[in-house]
Amino acid sequence: MTPLGAILCGVMRVLVGAHAYWQAPPDSAQSIYFANHTSHIDTLAIWAALEPRLRAHTRPVAARDYWDRGALRRHVARKVLNVVFVERHKEGHGDPLAPLAAALAEGSSLILFPEGTRGTGPLPAAFRSGLYNLALRFPEVRLVPVYLENLHRAMPKGTFIPIPVVCTVRFGAPLARLAAEARESFLERARAAVVALA
Amino acid sequence: MSGREKFYWLMGGVLAVLIVASLAARVLRARATAEVSRAVVANLVSRIRAWWVMVAIFAVAFLAGPIATLLLFACMSFFALREFVTLTPTKHADHVPLFLCFFVLIPLQYGLIGYGWYGLFAILIPVYAFLVLPAVAALAGDPDRYLERTAKIQWAVMVTVYCVSYTPALLLLRIPGYEGQDALLIFYLLLIAQMSDVLQYVFGKLFGRTRLAPAVSPSKTLEGLIGGGLAATALGGAMYWITPFSPLQSLGMAFLIVVMGFFGGLTLSAVKRSLGVKDWGAMIEGHGGMLDRIDSLSFAAPVFFHLTRYFF
Numbered sequence: 001m002t003p004l005g006a007i008l009c010g011v012m013r014v015l016v017g018a019h020a021y022w023q024a025p026p027d028s029a030q031s032i033y034f035a036n037h038t039s040h041i042d043t044l045a046i047w048a049a050l051e052p053r054l055r056a057h058t059r060p061v062a063a064r065d066y067w068d069r070g071a072l073r074r075h076v077a078r079k080v081l082n083v084v085f086v087e088r089h090k091e092g093h094g095d096p097l098a099p100l101a102a103a104l105a106e107g108s109s110l111i112l113f114p115e116g117t118r119g120t121g122p123l124p125a126a127f128r129s130g131l132y133n134l135a136l137r138f139p140e141v142r143l144v145p146v147y148l149e150n151l152h153r154a155m156p157k158g159t160f161i162p163i164p165v166v167c168t169v170r171f172g173a174p175l176a177r178l179a180a181e182a183r184e185s186f187l188e189r190a191r192a193a194v195v196a197l198a
Numbered sequence: 199m200s201g202r203e204k205f206y207w208l209m210g211g212v213l214a215v216l217i218v219a220s221l222a223a224r225v226l227r228a229r230a231t232a233e234v235s236r237a238v239v240a241n242l243v244s245r246i247r248a249w250w251v252m253v254a255i256f257a258v259a260f261l262a263g264p265i266a267t268l269l270l271f272a273c274m275s276f277f278a279l280r281e282f283v284t285l286t287p288t289k290h291a292d293h294v295p296l297f298l299c300f301f302v303l304i305p306l307q308y309g310l311i312g313y314g315w316y317g318l319f320a321i322l323i324p325v326y327a328f329l330v331l332p333a334v335a336a337l338a339g340d341p342d343r344y345l346e347r348t349a350k351i352q353w354a355v356m357v358t359v360y361c362v363s364y365t366p367a368l369l370l371l372r373i374p375g376y377e378g379q380d381a382l383l384i385f386y387l388l389l390i391a392q393m394s395d396v397l398q399y400v401f402g403k404l405f406g407r408t409r410l411a412p413a414v415s416p417s418k419t420l421e422g423l424i425g426g427g428l429a430a431t432a433l434g435g436a437m438y439w440i441t442p443f444s445p446l447q448s449l450g451m452a453f454l455i456v457v458m459g460f461f462g463g464l465t466l467s468a469v470k471r472s473l474g475v476k477d478w479g480a481m482i483e484g485h486g487g488m489l490d491r492i493d494s495l496s497f498a499a500p501v502f503f504h505l506t507r508y509f510f
Contacts, residue, residue: 014276120290156290163296164280166479 001052005080012048016041016154016167020049023197024173028054030109031142031174034131036124036194037113038152040066041162045148046111047081049169059103060111063088084110088117097133104138114190120157122149124194127187135177135186145172145190147197170197201379204440205260208385212253219246238403244484252482252491256388260381264369265312267381271366272308276300277488278358281479285470286350291338295331295348299355303327307363316370323360328352357466357496358489364499371503373510376442386441387455387502390434391495394456395463398426415467418460427456442510454505455498462497 001009012018020026035046043060050058062083068074077083084103087096095101103110112134114127135143147170155162175193178186199207223243230239259270283296303323310319332348368383402422410418434452438445466489470478479487 150284153288156293158290159293161297161301163293164276164283164300166280166284 001055002080004076008044008076008080009048012041012044015162015164016045016151018045018048018167018169020051021168021170023171026051026054026171027142028057029142030104030107030140031058031144032104032110032112032131032134032138033058033144033146033171034112034114034127034190034194035146035148037115037118038120038122038148038157039118039155039162041155042113042118042148042151043081043083043111045151045167046146046169049171054109057107058109058111059084061086061100061113065089084108097130100130100134101137104134104141109141110134114187118157120152122152123198124191127191129183129187131190132183132186139177143175143177143190145175145193145197146170147172147194149198172197199439201382204379204382205385208382208389208437208440209257212389216246216250216253219249241484246484248482248484260385264366264381267369267384268308268312268366271362272304274488274492275304275308275359275362277481278362278478278492279304279354281481281487281489282354282358283351285473285475285478286354287343288347288351289340289342291340292335292347292351294338295335295351298331298334299327299351299359303355304359307359308366311363311367311370314370316367319363319367319370323355327355331355353469361496361500362492364503365495367499367503368506371507371510373442373506376510379440382440383506386434386437387499388495389437390430390452390455391459391498392491393433394426394430394459395494396426397429398422398460401425401429411464414471415464418464418467423460427453427460430456442506451502451505455502458498458501459494462494465497466493 033046035042043062047055047058047060060081060083062068062077062081062085064085064087066073067077067083068085077085084099086099100110100112112131114131115125116128116130119125131143135141148167149170150165150167153163154165154167172193175190178189181189223239223246226239227243230236255270259266279299283299288296307319307322310316310322331351335344335348335351365384365387368387369380371380371383373380398418399422401424402417402419405421405425406419408420409416410420410423431449431453434455435445435449437452438448441448441451443451466478470476477486478489481487482491485491
């Protein structure tokens with residue numbers, strides 16, 4: 001871990017704790033961690049909660065319009081977190097999931113917020129279809145639901161500095177794979193798995 | 199004897215007690231067979247282990263000087279307040295007031311001790327925070343549960359910052375004939391408050407029958423209170439030589455610390471249960487959260503400070 005990475009981990013511990021709670025024992029097998037999204041520090045919280053051996057090959061998925069701006073934020077995104085950038089406002093052609101698929105094909109695990117944007121309450125909004133498409137293309141990758149508790153209180157939408165509130169990062173058991181499941185029912189089941197950890 | 203020498207003697211005593219406790223726990227662990235007693239012993243072992251860590255941290259801060267001591271207590275306030283806020287249902291509109299509590303009030307309150315401005319230290323939170331925090335919350339324009347939210351935040355900073363800061367504020371006292379030894383009063387207060395908790399727990403486990411307030415704090419018993427309280431008072435009397443007090447005065451002060459500490463534990467237990475939990479957190483293994491460990495201190499410190507300030 002880089003020195004800046006260690007500092008960020010320390011800051012997360014002091015501010016919000018970001019301690020992990022694992023419903024099933026942690027496994028270093030390739031995974032997509034998908035979580036509810038309420039604050040700008042969600043990515044850091046999950047990243048800090050993962051133990052180093054899992055963190056080493058896990059890459060957060062980050063919106064380019066937020067994370068690729070400003071020298072410090074860009075440095076953290078590229079050099080510390082090693083994020084996979086996605087374009088939220090896609091301009092015409094191209095598959096927005098291509099960078100994610102490439103990272104999975106390389107063997108990395110991903111941290112993904114399937115709502116696509118931050119919510120304001122404790123429970124996630126409906127999931128967008130990215131998670132479903134990735135799950136179809138990579139049937140052997142584990143889909144691990146994650147619930148971020150209290151982060152909507154630490155740094156609600158519209159605020160710039162987090163306040164200290166203890167936030168636990170709850171990792172659930174991997175989502176079961178059902179044969180020929182329709183998109184809507186898969187996404188609803190995935191969302192329910194996150195909500196069940198709340 | 200110089201202040202330093204007194205400190206080393208006391209520390210030697212504390213280490214001896216910890217070694218005996220660790221050995222006793224080892225014997226108990228070997229003897230415990232039933233499921234229930236195993237759980238109690240396992241908790242005891244983690245409690246003692248946490249005590250080693252807490253004593254080590256305190257000793258380092260004490261030896262490093264007053265600034266390190268202030269920083270240590272500021273951190274304790276920070277984590278205790280974090281626990282309190284976590285369990286309090288605050289809203290978006292409380293974001294700025296909470297920011298002020300953590301990042302302005304805590305540094306200011308402890309900074310005033312370092313700066314030696316007693317007058318402002320004593321009124322910063324009860325007067326100025328009391329006026330400013332609700333005003334800032336009102337500016338955010340959310341009247342839903344407004345009084346409840348602001349009252350809870352004020353309560354939180356009073357207990358976790360204002361009251362706790364009275365412990366290192368003992369460094370502000372100028373007692374004739376006791377110059378340069380004020381830090382020992384911190385040791386005295388901490389040792390009695392914490393030993394009172396420990397001894398009440400031990401006496402309660404050994405002889406406890408009559409529950410004092412089962413709905414508020416199920417582990418507090420009359421036998422534990424009397425046995426542990428008297429033992430801690432006696433301990434305080436025996437520690438008169440590190441204080442500016444006579445043996446009898448020291449006994450009286452220790453008794454006061456024990457009584458206030460008991461009410462601190464009871465009151466914060468009631469707060470905890472009204473918020474719907476059993477422990478404030480899980481920061482200190484076996485003990486619960488930071489606030490579970492310093493609840494008695496928060497009530498004992500201001501009273502001990504003021505009595506010492508007025509009479510000595």
